[in-house]
Amino acid sequence: MTRTMNLADVQGLGKKEETLREAGIDTVEKLANASLDDLVKLKGIGKASAEKFITNAKELLGVSKEPILEETVTKPEEPTLEEKLQKEIDEEVKLLEQKKKKLQGKKVGEGDFVLLKITGRTQKGKIFRVSSEEDAKKAGIYEEEKAKQGYYTPEFVIVGKPGFLNEGLTETVKEMEFFVKKSVRIPPQKAFGKRDPQKIERIGIAKFRKLNEGKNPEYGQEFTNKKGQRGTVTNITQGKVIVDYNHPLAGQSIDYNLEVIDRIETFDEKIEYFMLSKGIPKENIKEFVIQRGKDNELEIAIPKMFLFQNLTYLKFGLAMDLQTHMGEEIGNVKFIEIYEKMPIPTSPMDSVQQKIEDFEKDHDHDHNHEHNHD
Numbered sequence: 001m002t003r004t005m006n007l008a009d010v011q012g013l014g015k016k017e018e019t020l021r022e023a024g025i026d027t028v029e030k031l032a033n034a035s036l037d038d039l040v041k042l043k044g045i046g047k048a049s050a051e052k053f054i055t056n057a058k059e060l061l062g063v064s065k066e067p068i069l070e071e072t073v074t075k076p077e078e079p080t081l082e083e084k085l086q087k088e089i090d091e092e093v094k095l096l097e098q099k100k101k102k103l104q105g106k107k108v109g110e111g112d113f114v115l116l117k118i119t120g121r122t123q124k125g126k127i128f129r130v131s132s133e134e135d136a137k138k139a140g141i142y143e144e145e146k147a148k149q150g151y152y153t154p155e156f157v158i159v160g161k162p163g164f165l166n167e168g169l170t171e172t173v174k175e176m177e178f179f180v181k182k183s184v185r186i187p188p189q190k191a192f193g194k195r196d197p198q199k200i201e202r203i204g205i206a207k208f209r210k211l212n213e214g215k216n217p218e219y220g221q222e223f224t225n226k227k228g229q230r231g232t233v234t235n236i237t238q239g240k241v242i243v244d245y246n247h248p249l250a251g252q253s254i255d256y257n258l259e260v261i262d263r264i265e266t267f268d269e270k271i272e273y274f275m276l277s278k279g280i281p282k283e284n285i286k287e288f289v290i291q292r293g294k295d296n297e298l299e300i301a302i303p304k305m306f307l308f309q310n311l312t313y314l315k316f317g318l319a320m321d322l323q324t325h326m327g328e329e330i331g332n333v334k335f336i337e338i339y340e341k342m343p344i345p346t347s348p349m350d351s352v353q354q355k356i357e358d359f360e361k362d363h364d365h366d367h368n369h370e371h372n373h374d
Helices: 016-022 028-033 036-040 047-061 081-103 133-139 144-148 167-174 205-211 267-277 312-325 348-373
Strands: 113-121 127-129 155-158 182-186 200-204 222-224 230-237 240-244 254-263 289-292 298-301 333-336
Touching: 016 047, 028 047, 036 047, 081 254, 113 167, 133 144, 155 267, 167 182, 167 254, 200 205, 205 240, 267 289, 267 312, 312 333
Parallel strands: 298 333
Antiparallel strands: 113 127, 113 155, 113 254, 182 254, 200 240, 222 230, 230 240, 289 298
8 A cells, every 4th residue: 555645755855844834835746746936935945955845756756857947837827719819808898998987978079089879860760870780670771781891880980070970960079978878950951951953854765774774764773974973763754764863861850869989099090990981891901001101101001802903092082081180190101012923833935835735735636526527
């Protein structure tokens, strides 16, 4: 029968046995598994003694005869990927809570970059604009395609600046406080404009067909004229097609429920929201590499997946937005597109030779084919 080992069996402990027991190291196993750091912290135990104690305890257990190295300091276990992600989420939630406390009930400032939750209703009570997928589903206006384009998200707005919201909303938001909900009715002239009879056009059906890829007009269809104005076919009568270029909500008072839910403060976040507002999907934004150089020149490297799309308007619009609204922090905007050199598999001569051989093979094949038919 094996004898249970006692701490006193470890060679060379002497009076230090008491010190170890007080620190909770009261078995040979605990001493063998202790780290150098743990022991050196104890009163009267130096590094050399600590190494000797651990080595002797290990030998007694038959674990190892090797001298103890500093690396055997027991490292805490690496957190799993799930734990890391959870920690990141927890930290983010905590930061958001702190930020919310800081902003709660404060008035928005002119020029603040904020996120605005909006629900818009027509005079007849039809909801046409929401800021979350959940609200879109409740209102029965949810469309998968629009969700993919980030349609149902809070509105990115610079307080007091035109171009983000209609005139009535721009004026309203200036007076708001963070996280304080507000309902407002905006009259037509400050919402989508009054209805303008000048914006109604009558087009002969034959002419319309030509402009409409040869197709007949349909009630309610969208139509864009040569000037780029977008309208809706509202009537077809006496050989004429009536197209209305007024906004569908022109002439109506609009009811809005509003809440300012965040303030965008960091340079990177502001740029991210301008990119989102230009239609770049959220999941792709991280792939754009952005650097600020001297004289605040902003350099944006376009990711591979976007290289073969026509980005002229997007680049122009993004640069204009950044320079207009972040002019103090941004100078020139430079877009970089890298087209990687494709590896050439063989020397040009070989590939020409290959093409000739392939051609001849095909030719022979066709020739034999005709022969067989004869």
